[in-house]
Amino acid sequence: MIKIYIHRDAHKNIIGYTVQGHANAAAYGEDIVCASISILAQTALLALHELLSIDVAYEIDHGWLYCKLPMNLPKELFDKANLILNTMLIGIKGTQGMYGRYIELHDEEV
Template identity: 30%
Template sequence: MIKAIFTRQNDGSLSSVTLTGHAGSGKYGFDIVCASVSTLAINFVNSLEVLTDTQADIDMNDVEGGYMKISIPRDNQEKVQLLFESFLLGMTNLSNDSSKFVTTKVI
């Protein structure tokens, strides 16, 4: 199962997300849930860089996969927060549709 944990600060802004685990909804290379999570995460990072000039701090396990942490600087531009909320919305919807394979929570 993939677990997405979003961190929200006291001021309401999102500051990081940690993705862990494997969906296991299909064979390697054919796991549509894994592909969906990967697409949402990479699109979020690319959107930050292209649309807001924000460089996210990314930590990931390139060898085994199953781990990615995305943190953003505390400047919290409105555009950055909008993109982060959009990523949270996408992950929440995916969790609702595929609750056997993905969970999303905000701490």
């Protein structure tokens, strides 16, 4: 099972996310559920870095991705980052709608 944690601040803005585990929906290399969630999470991380030049804190390992926005981003940059992160969340929810038994989503204030 893939467990996804969306981390929000007190104003409901996304400030980070964690993705852990494997879907085990198919054989390694053929698992479209794992591939879908992985590409959504990695693309969001890359977009934050490459499009917005945000120096995000992140860790990537086999079955693990963690990303956190830095504190005190200017509001305009923070709003753009949240647009990217909410787009990722829309994709995750869409994938969960089709393959819910493989994905556990937690959307929480930290």
